[in-house]
Each structure stands twice: as structure tokens, then as C-alpha cells.
Amino acid sequence: MRSIAIANQKGGVGKTTTSVNLAVALSRLQKKVCLIDLDPQAHATLHVGVSPTSTPCSAYDVLVNDQPLAAALVQAQENLWVVPSHLDLSVAEMTLAGRPGRESILREKLKSDPVCSGSHQLANTQDDKEQSQFDYIIIDCPPSLGLLSLNAMAAVDEVLLPLQPHFLALHGLSKLLETIELSAEHINPRLRLLGVALCLYEAGTRLAAEVGRDVESFFAEAGKGHPSWKDARVFETKIRRNIRLAEAPSFGQSIFEYANDSNGASDYHNLASEVDAAVLPL
Amino acid sequence: MRSIAIANQKGGVGKTTTSVNLAVALSRLQKKVCLIDLDPQAHATLHVGVSPTSTPCSAYDVLVNDQPLAAALVQAQENLWVVPSHLDLSVAEMTLAGRPGRESILREKLKSDPVCSGSHQLANTQDDKEQSQFDYIIIDCPPSLGLLSLNAMAAVDEVLLPLQPHFLALHGLSKLLETIELSAEHINPRLRLLGVALCLYEAGTRLAAEVGRDVESFFAEAGKGHPSWKDARVFETKIRRNIRLAEAPSFGQSIFEYANDSNGASDYHNLASEVDAAVLPL
Numbered sequence: 001m002r003s004i005a006i007a008n009q010k011g012g013v014g015k016t017t018t019s020v021n022l023a024v025a026l027s028r029l030q031k032k033v034c035l036i037d038l039d040p041q042a043h044a045t046l047h048v049g050v051s052p053t054s055t056p057c058s059a060y061d062v063l064v065n066d067q068p069l070a071a072a073l074v075q076a077q078e079n080l081w082v083v084p085s086h087l088d089l090s091v092a093e094m095t096l097a098g099r100p101g102r103e104s105i106l107r108e109k110l111k112s113d114p115v116c117s118g119s120h121q122l123a124n125t126q127d128d129k130e131q132s133q134f135d136y137i138i139i140d141c142p143p144s145l146g147l148l149s150l151n152a153m154a155a156v157d158e159v160l161l162p163l164q165p166h167f168l169a170l171h172g173l174s175k176l177l178e179t180i181e182l183s184a185e186h187i188n189p190r191l192r193l194l195g196v197a198l199c200l201y202e203a204g205t206r207l208a209a210e211v212g213r214d215v216e217s218f219f220a221e222a223g224k225g226h227p228s229w230k231d232a233r234v235f236e237t238k239i240r241r242n243i244r245l246a247e248a249p250s251f252g253q254s255i256f257e258y259a260n261d262s263n264g265a266s267d268y269h270n271l272a273s274e275v276d277a278a279v280l281p282l
Numbered sequence: 283m284r285s286i287a288i289a290n291q292k293g294g295v296g297k298t299t300t301s302v303n304l305a306v307a308l309s310r311l312q313k314k315v316c317l318i319d320l321d322p323q324a325h326a327t328l329h330v331g332v333s334p335t336s337t338p339c340s341a342y343d344v345l346v347n348d349q350p351l352a353a354a355l356v357q358a359q360e361n362l363w364v365v366p367s368h369l370d371l372s373v374a375e376m377t378l379a380g381r382p383g384r385e386s387i388l389r390e391k392l393k394s395d396p397v398c399s400g401s402h403q404l405a406n407t408q409d410d411k412e413q414s415q416f417d418y419i420i421i422d423c424p425p426s427l428g429l430l431s432l433n434a435m436a437a438v439d440e441v442l443l444p445l446q447p448h449f450l451a452l453h454g455l456s457k458l459l460e461t462i463e464l465s466a467e468h469i470n471p472r473l474r475l476l477g478v479a480l481c482l483y484e485a486g487t488r489l490a491a492e493v494g495r496d497v498e499s500f501f502a503e504a505g506k507g508h509p510s511w512k513d514a515r516v517f518e519t520k521i522r523r524n525i526r527l528a529e530a531p532s533f534g535q536s537i538f539e540y541a542n543d544s545n546g547a548s549d550y551h552n553l554a555s556e557v558d559a560a561v562l563p564l
């Protein structure tokens with residue numbers, strides 16, 4: 001099983017759009033995917049058509065009220081399950097302040113969950129009693145590096161960093177790499193940056209070309225960097241700006257259900273293939 | 283003196299771009315402006331050409347280390363002063379957890395500061411000993427509704443809400459209005475939503491037109507809403523998407539220094555005129 005946190009403290013760079021469309025694209029490659037929404041805005045939850053206020057149990061209950069992960073799982077479509085978010089997550093940081101091991105709550109929940117740890121059958125429909133667990137766990141993070149994002153970093157093996165090729169978005173890269181380093185050293189030695197996905201890419205603008213080049217040369221020369229991110233790559237696939245990607249969430253659909261013939265659908269399909277083929281050196 | 287928090291928990295909707303370019307536009311209308319950067323990313327600080335790591339005192343010291351506001355003030359250009367941010371602000375929430383009155387620290391600092399409260403001379407240059415104080419305080423907020431944004435809400439009289447006309451950005455509006463209501467009822471009875479500025483506006487897209495109409499009809503019928511936001515307006519000026527606005531921060535310049543003849547410059551000039559002319563009913 002692979003587990004990937006979609007993280008970047010810069011706001012509005014495409015974290016939710018990437019979490020949802022990557023999760024759905026992988027599920028269409030017949031992978032069983034669990035999407036965990038750790039953002040109190042609950043946008044990934046809405047984007048896959050689940051109402052954050054209608055589910056009895058959410059990511060908040062898993063983190064704060066000691067509920068098992070299985071209690072919060074909702075099937076959104078074939079091969080895709082979601083752990084929905086809840087607005088109360090915005091106070092989780094305060095509620096958990098002072099609780100020892102608060103950064104690793106989600107990791108413990110994943111370890112102790114029969115489905116995530118592989119000892120349980122996951123059925124798509126009543127008749128289909130396949131022997132399987134999740135192939136992928138994808139976690140959508142909020143735009144900060146607080147307790148919720150740290151829980152994601154402690155729980156996964158890989159981080160995927162969506163980056164808008166703008167100056168302000170590039171500026172935060174070093175802070176994020178530092179957080180990955182610190183997480184790898186103190187809370188999760190397995191943690192590695194898988195790669196950077198350029199999102200909201202406006203081909204033809206000088207800014208996108210310049211920032212794209214800056215990021216690529218940074219990682220090409222990163223051989224001397226910290227082990228948690230020196231093997232990271234910039235994905236070949238660039239997610240182009242495409243208004244269909246911004247329209248799809250209002251219908252509670254991924255780009256594949258909403259506009260399967262758009263640039264957005266082909267870009268996220270290609271990114272999913274790249275992610276699925278990517279193997280980090282051990 | 284007018285004080286305005288630029289707030290929205292949704293990430294990447296144009297808070298920093300609006301804070302900086304509005305502050306500079308007002309300073310060009312010969313208003314004396316103090317821009318306070320409460321976002322740990324320090325993007326507003328960078329955008330006006332101040333290095334967040336080079337100043338001896340920052341917003342973090344004002345909030346956590348009991349420094350007076352005047353100790354952190356840096357003049358960025360004529361008529362514009364900045365209280366720079368610092369990365370440590372990201373832990374301010376944890377550091378201040380449990381401290382009584384932690385939401386009102388910034389308000390107390392503004393009240394006890396001679397310049398902000400009007401009992402002190404503010405000199406643009408050594409020779410120019412004008413009797414004046416700030417005409418405007420503008421506060422850039424991070425993409426969350428935590429302690430930093432609450433400090434801003436407690437300290438100002440008005441909130442300006444930058445909104446990208448996308449579904450995910452519109453979804454968070456009710457949460458932000460609730461936060462303004464609660465702040466007005468519990469920590470700052472003077473607080474009012476001044477208005478919504480549509481940012482990153484892509485004229486010609488159906489999505490922008492639809493979301494723009496939704497927001498306008500929401501506030502047109504808001505007469506029955508809470509007193510803290512029922513008189514809010516949607517500004518006539520729409521800030522159009524314009525790559526120059528995304529290029530300017532990499533030069534540490536506002537849009538007026540970087541590309542004064544661009545759409546971005548005229549949009550922010552027009553927004554500043556509208557803001558300056560706007561008077562909330564008492």
C-alpha cells in the first residue's frame with residue numbers, strides 16, 4: 001500500500017483539486033483508494049459529492065474522539081472511499097494542545113485499522129467479497145503546517161507537493177522542505193518527498209516558464225540535499241489552468257465525471273500514471 | 283483613522299495581493315497607511331520589498347514578546363509603513379494557548395501605540411514634521427480563522443473579503459460571516475464587514491458570472507442578516523486576472539511601481555477609490 005500526503009502551506013495552489021482528481025484517476029486504474037480530508041474547509045469531501053454535515057463520523061472524531069477509521073469511511077464511488085472532514089477540525093489543534101503524541105494520532109489509527117493494515121476484506125458491492133485492502137491512501141491537507149498537516153506527515157510514506165508556478169508560491173518551498181526534514185527526523189523516518197506537480201500552469205507566460213525552470217534546476221542539483229527530499233522529481237505532467245477543473249466541484253464530481261474530454265482530465269490521468277509508476281529508491 | 287482586515291480562510295484568493303496593492307494605492311492618494319502582516323508566510327512583507335529575516339522586531343514580537351508596535355514599524359515607501367511578519371508566527375497560536383485575552387493582544391497594542399492612537403508625529407522624512415497619525419491600518423491575514431485572524435478581527439473596525447469567483451471559494455463565505463458575527467458579539471462590537479472584492483476575475487467565464495451574481499444577490503437580500511454584515515456591498519471594481527499582479531511580488535514592488543499601466547494597477551486604483559469613499563452607516 002502507498003500513502004501520499006498532498007501538502008503545501010501556500011493557499012490556493014491546487015491541493016484539493018489534485019487530491020480528488022488524483023484519487024479518482026487512480027481508482028479508474030483499478031486501484032482501491034482511501035481519500036482522507038484533513039482540511040476543516042472540507043473541500044475534498046464536497047468535491048467528491050459527500051456532504052460534510054451529513055456523515056455521523058468524520059476525521060474530527062477519528063483524531064479527537066478516538067473513533068476508528070472504519071467508522072468514518074464513506075464510499076464515494078467504485079474503488080474510492082472517503083474519510084470526510086468536518087468544520088470542527090479547525091479547533092482540533094487547540095483541543096489536542098498538550099496531548100502527548102498528538103502528531104501521531106492518525107498514524108496510530110491507520111495502523112490499527114483492519115482495512116488499512118490489510119487484514120480485512122474491502123467490498124465494493126455486497127456480492128464482491130474481494131480479498132483486498134487499499135492500494136493508496138491520499139490525504140488532502142489544509143494551507144498551514146500545523147497539527148493537521150503534521151498528522152498527515154507522520155501517517156504517510158510520501159508527500160506530493162502541488163505548486164503554482166508563481167513567485168509567492170515558490171517562496172514557501174524551503175519552509176515546506178524543512179518541515180519534511182524535521183518530520184522525517186523526529187516523527188516519521190520513512191517520510192520522503194515524492195515530487196512536485198506544477199498546477200494552474202499557464203503555458204506561454206514567462207512567469208510559469210521561469211518558476212518551472214527554477215524548481216527543476218533546484219531538484220536536479222538536490223543530490224546534496226536531505227535524504228527526505230533529495231530524490232524528489234518534478235513531474236513531467238503539468239496541470240494546465242482549465243476552467244472545467246474549477247467548475248467540477250460545484251457538481252460534486254471529479255473532472256472525469258464532469259468533463260472527461262477536457263485538458264484537466266487528461267492532465268490528471270497522466271499525473272496518476274506517473275505517480276503510479278514512480279518508485280522511490282529505498 | 284480607518285482599520286481594515288483583509289481576511290478569508292480560503293487559500294489563494296488574493297488576500298496578500300489586495301492588502302499590498304490597496305495599501306499602496308491609498309498611500310498614493312496621500313493617505314498615511316500602516317500595513318500589518320499577520321501571515322507567517324510573510325508574503326505581504328516580501329511583496330513590499332522588506333526582508334522578513336532582516337528586521338529586528340516583527341509582528342511575532344508584538345504579539346508574543348510584548349514589544350510595542352512602534353518597535354516593529356519599517357517605512358517601505360512614502361506614506362507606507364509595514365509591521366513585518368516572521369515565520370515564528372506559525373507557532374504563536376500554540377505559544378499563546380491558554381493566555382487570557384490572547385485574541386485582543388493586537389488591539390491593546392494598537393490602542394497603546396502613540397502613532398496609531400494619534401498622539402504622536404509621524405514623519406515621512408526628517409524635515410517633514412507633520413502632525414499626523416495613520417489614516418489607514420490594513421491587516422493581511424493567513425488562510426485560516428485561528429488566533430492570528432481573530433487578533434485582526436478584534437483590532438479593526440472593518441473587514442474586506444477578497445473572493446475568487448469559484449465554487450470552492452464561495453462555499454466558505456458562510457463560515458467567514460459566522461466568524462465576523464461571533465467576533466462582533468464577543469470580542470469587538472464595532473466590527474463590520476465593509477464588502478466583498480471579486481479577485482482573480484476571469485471576465486467571459488460562465489463560472490465568474492454565476493458566482494458573481496450569487497454573491498451580489500446574497501448581499502442585496504441581506505437586509506435581514508446580522509448587523510455586522512447586513513450593510514456589506516460587493517465592490518463595483520472587479521480585480522481581473524492579470525499576470526503582472528503575479529510578477530510584481532518577485533521584484534518586491536506593488537503593481538504601481540512594477541506595471542503602472544496594467545489592468546492590475548487600474549483595478550486596484552479604482553478599488554482604493556471605492557474603499558476610501560465607502561462609509562458604513564453607524
Ligand SMILES: Nc1ncnc2c1ncn2[C@@H]1O[C@H](COP(=O)(O)OP(=O)(O)OP(=O)(O)O)[C@@H](O)[C@H]1O
Pocket residue numbers: 010011012013014015016017018039043141142143199200201239240241242243244245246247249291292293294425448449450451
Ligand atoms: N488547473 C486548474 N485550472 C483551473 N482552476 C483550478 C485548477 N486547479 C485548481 N483550480 C481552482 O483554483 C482554486 C484553488 O484550488 P484548490 O482549492 O484545489 O487549492 P488548495 O491548495 O486546495 O486551496 P486551499 O489552500 O484553500 O486548500 C479552486 O477554486 C479550484 O477549483
Ligand SMILES: Nc1ncnc2c1ncn2[C@@H]1O[C@H](COP(=O)(O)OP(=O)(O)OP(=O)(O)O)[C@@H](O)[C@H]1O
Pocket residue numbers: 009010011012143166167168169292293294295296297298299300321325423424425481482483521522523524525526527528529531
Ligand atoms: N488578479 C490577479 N491576477 C493574477 N494573479 C494574481 C491575482 N491576484 C493574485 N494573484 C496571484 O495568485 C496567487 C494567490 O494570490 P495571493 O497570494 O495574494 O492570495 P492569498 O489569499 O493571499 O493566498 P494565501 O491564502 O496563501 O495567503 C499569488 O501567486 C498572486 O501573485
Ligand SMILES: [Mg+2]
Pocket residue numbers: 015016017039043141142
Ligand atoms: Mg484545499
Ligand SMILES: [Mg+2]
Pocket residue numbers: 297298299321325423424
Ligand atoms: Mg496571503
